[in-house]
Amino acid sequence: TASCRAKMAAGEERVVGAAPAGYTALAVKFGARQRSPHCLLVKEHQVREGAGTAHPPRRTLFVLNVPPYCSPDSLSRLFTRCGPVQSVEICDKPGPGEKKEKQTSKFFNRKTVTGFQVAYVVFRKPAGVQAAKTLSREGPLLISTESHPVKTGISKWIASYAASVVDREELKAEVDAYMQDYDKKIAEEEAKAAKQEGVPDEEGWVKVTRKGRKPGLPRTEAANLRMLEREKQKRARKELLNFYAWQHRETKREHIAQLRKKFEEDKQRIALMRAQRKFRPY
Structure with a gap:
């Protein structure tokens, strides 16, 4: 109206x-x-x-x-x-x-x-x-x-909402292009650092990097295993030992078993040494 x-x-x-x-x-x-x-x-x-x-x-x-x-x-x-x-x-x-x-x-x-x-x-x-x-x-x-x-x-x-749905192929292409640029940048930086390694600057200082006498820890499988073993030993030292009575009994039992095993091994080694002895004065 x-x-x-x-x-x-x-x-x-x-x-x-x-x-x-x-x-x-x-x-x-x-x-x-x-x-x-x-x-x-x-x-x-x-x-x-x-x-x-x-x-x-x-x-x-x-x-x-x-x-x-x-x-x-x-x-x-x-x-x-x-x-x-x-x-x-x-x-x-x-x-x-x-x-x-x-x-x-x-x-x-x-x-x-x-x-x-x-x-x-x-x-x-x-x-x-x-x-x-x-x-x-x-x-x-x-x-x-x-x-x-x-x-x-x-x-x-x-x-x-339609714009928020990610196209996997387009995302993969963008990530691949970014990583290629990143790898190229890192390679250029490493080449520049290798070129300047050991060369003194204007004031006569020489830049020391990790690639000197003591390089960084190599990330090999053996090095990773050693690192894990050290971490395991550290955790074992932090644990409470013989806190309960049953732990104390188990520790004693294991200690006695190890002593007996070592005693038997020593007896066998002594017997072997006697059998191999060539000098018999009597």
């Missing part, structure tokens, strides 16, 4: 008007069927004199309240109507905008976005920032289109 539409329009006006000092509220929608708009708070990015920043002044638009499902491409398409967009950077919190390292892995060090973020939209001309502030007069702006849809709700969860 007309009254409901009027109430919704009044609600949208209140939402758009409720912006902090210095900011302009832009009402956007991520779908044509979305009833209540979402507000993006924008202003010209300014920094104090002497403070370093990677975002050019007078050409950068600072955007607050960016939802986690809004991508840089979506913001770029939204603000393209204001002028050519040079770059869009989305961050967890405001900062100097230092250059980020390029993500090289698809499976490792993946960061899950859980909350609202901030964005820096850099235009090619300063007029784009001023034009972006006037978008609040146009009413709710539609970000998601048929050609460039923005997934939200159930469709976003389904896409996130």
Whole structure:
């Protein structure tokens, strides 16, 4: 009805008007069927004199309240109507905008976005920032289109789950490529160390490595067995011996059995020595 539409329009006006000092509220929608708009708070990015920043002044638009499902491409398409967009950077919190390292892995060090973020939209001309502030007069702006849809709700969860399923062949290829680069790097470091071994530096010092007179313990099977035997002996010394009466009796019984066995072995050895004796004085 007309009254409901009027109430919704009044609600949208209140939402758009409720912006902090210095900011302009832009009402956007991520779908044509979305009833209540979402507000993006924008202003010209300014920094104090002497403070370093990677975002050019007078050409950068600072955007607050960016939802986690809004991508840089979506913001770029939204603000393209204001002028050519040079770059869009989305961050967890405001900062100097230092250059980020390029993500090289698809499976490792993946960061899950859980909350609202901030964005820096850099235009090619300063007029784009001023034009972006006037978008609040146009009413709710539609970000998601048929050609460039923005997934939200159930469709976003389904896409996130599908992306979380790891392709084994692709993962194996990435791990193999990483290990090849790692082996190549280690080989280069070893070749460089071998080339510099025994060569004094500028101050006359010679770097001593483990490959000198006493190299590291070789990891052979015999060395591993000796190490395990030593560990076993250490544990045996730490154990409580003859703590109980039955342990004391067992120890005595084993000691007597060993003495008897040794006595019999000594008798046999003496008898053998007598039989082999060649010098017989009588």
